[in-house]
Amino acid sequence: MAGSGREHDDGRSAVRLFVEAPLEAGTAVALASGQAHYLRNVMRQAPGGRVRLFNGRDGEWEGAIETLAPNRATARPVERLAAQPPTPDLRLLFTPLKSERTRFVVEKATELGVGVIHPVLTQYGQTRRVNLERLRAHAIEAAEQCGRLEVPRIAPPCPLPDALGDWLPERRLLVCDPEARSTMAEAVEGDSGASWAILIGPEGGFAPAERRLLADHPAAVPARLGPRILRAETAVAAALACWQTLAGDWR
Amino acid sequence: MAGSGREHDDGRSAVRLFVEAPLEAGTAVALASGQAHYLRNVMRQAPGGRVRLFNGRDGEWEGAIETLAPNRATARPVERLAAQPPTPDLRLLFTPLKSERTRFVVEKATELGVGVIHPVLTQYGQTRRVNLERLRAHAIEAAEQCGRLEVPRIAPPCPLPDALGDWLPERRLLVCDPEARSTMAEAVEGDSGASWAILIGPEGGFAPAERRLLADHPAAVPARLGPRILRAETAVAAALACWQTLAGDWR
Numbered sequence: 001m002a003g004s005g006r007e008h009d010d011g012r013s014a015v016r017l018f019v020e021a022p023l024e025a026g027t028a029v030a031l032a033s034g035q036a037h038y039l040r041n042v043m044r045q046a047p048g049g050r051v052r053l054f055n056g057r058d059g060e061w062e063g064a065i066e067t068l069a070p071n072r073a074t075a076r077p078v079e080r081l082a083a084q085p086p087t088p089d090l091r092l093l094f095t096p097l098k099s100e101r102t103r104f105v106v107e108k109a110t111e112l113g114v115g116v117i118h119p120v121l122t123q124y125g126q127t128r129r130v131n132l133e134r135l136r137a138h139a140i141e142a143a144e145q146c147g148r149l150e151v152p153r154i155a156p157p158c159p160l161p162d163a164l165g166d167w168l169p170e171r172r173l174l175v176c177d178p179e180a181r182s183t184m185a186e187a188v189e190g191d192s193g194a195s196w197a198i199l200i201g202p203e204g205g206f207a208p209a210e211r212r213l214l215a216d217h218p219a220a221v222p223a224r225l226g227p228r229i230l231r232a233e234t235a236v237a238a239a240l241a242c243w244q245t246l247a248g249d250w251r
Numbered sequence: 252m253a254g255s256g257r258e259h260d261d262g263r264s265a266v267r268l269f270v271e272a273p274l275e276a277g278t279a280v281a282l283a284s285g286q287a288h289y290l291r292n293v294m295r296q297a298p299g300g301r302v303r304l305f306n307g308r309d310g311e312w313e314g315a316i317e318t319l320a321p322n323r324a325t326a327r328p329v330e331r332l333a334a335q336p337p338t339p340d341l342r343l344l345f346t347p348l349k350s351e352r353t354r355f356v357v358e359k360a361t362e363l364g365v366g367v368i369h370p371v372l373t374q375y376g377q378t379r380r381v382n383l384e385r386l387r388a389h390a391i392e393a394a395e396q397c398g399r400l401e402v403p404r405i406a407p408p409c410p411l412p413d414a415l416g417d418w419l420p421e422r423r424l425l426v427c428d429p430e431a432r433s434t435m436a437e438a439v440e441g442d443s444g445a446s447w448a449i450l451i452g453p454e455g456g457f458a459p460a461e462r463r464l465l466a467d468h469p470a471a472v473p474a475r476l477g478p479r480i481l482r483a484e485t486a487v488a489a490a491l492a493c494w495q496t497l498a499g500d501w502r
Contacts (some may be wrong), residue, residue, distance in 0.1 A: 028439075061306040086272050086329055104355070107482075107487050108488070110480055111480075111481050111482065111485050112477075112481075112485070112489065113477065113479060120483075138314065144481040145480065145482070146480045146482075147480045147482065149480060183496065183501060184315075184497055184501065185502065187399075216442060225492075225499060225501065226363075226364065226487050226495055226496075226499075226501040227501075228362055228363075228364060228397040228398050228399060229362075229396065229397045229398045230283060230362050230363075230397065231358075231396070231397075232360050234358075234362050234488060236361070237359070237485060237489060237492065238363065238489075238491075238492035239492075240355075240489075240494045241476075241488065241490075241492045241493050242487035242492050242493060242501075243436050244477055245434065245477075245496070245497070246435055246436075246495045246496070248477075249477060249478055250434060250435065250476065250477040250478075250493075251434060251436070
């Protein structure tokens, strides 16, 4: 759930809700219990109030709250505001971090336009525990807040070699590595039309076997992120922002 | 305090500590009580153990722990590893957020090479409360971790008009604004030799009077950060990373 509490300049609701059901004019959809609670107790809404609805397939809809109980609510799509755009082709591979920092990674990746978020397990990673449900909830909340019309897919975690083994040949893999010779601009420049994935390793670095695997990988393009040592979640936000400005939808 | 617990490849300590005292060969310096606790209980160090020391003025030193009690410790600088570099000229102006997100801003700004971090109060800001001591502690910890040899200065908070009133004429002010016509690259390109400050407004946007002030300001250069709505702390990390890659020390 996300909204500033104020309406947009165009009078439309600033509250955006992600739903699972199909969206079509006049067919009411059930909201999640957390959304019902949010509308009722945080946003002080009532039946008849306006919301915006999206489900990652049917575009964005202006809707009206139809029923609103403490933990149950329905909303009826009224008018389609925008068609569904293509899902962003950018992928993020990252090593799971402690809970709050992993949340940050998912939130920032969503805001910065990633299509698929893939936790990969590495030898020097901090943790191997990933709660996919929770990651998806963070992604939904961030998508509601940032205006996206789809929620990035969270791919099930797997070891780095497995993630690299089954690789589309046309997808570049930007490997963020403090020891790389190329800057971000040098690595991405001239290849901005390609499909890309960005890999952020663990703060302890890649293990020797992982380094060899990456050095030999035909899709790998190494790049460094400046002269200072970045925390992993800083590297995620920084690499994604640079990529969007060099080759993505910030141009 | 920051360290991976392992030594660097060159055998030097990975534990970096910021101290206030002058650093010169052979003259022991007092460590803060939190640093003593960290060395003793987290890093399991003992007298004779190695640390790296910096104070923002005298470069980086390899040092030896001399005394180590539960809340008191001293270390003796042994060898100077690096001269003090010039302080980065980049400034960040940001609107204070809730505690955890402000911490994030200070941490990321430190990692991403900001010289002065200036909280500015705006009409639609979330909060006017700023704990300067705590912000400085976050900046010190991030500087220790990221390998910087200085801690960014935290300027005392003031209203945005005051911050903009007393402005060096040669310093550009990059105003991150979702409604700007220029991209980051267009705004910064061709002017990368200049001094810069980056202003991130509140999530509620600038008030009309603030907008007028910024539109009329001779140093202001507006730029947008892509098509999605970014949280304020995401905008900070994204704008700083883009600036460093377009005009700063990531080139």
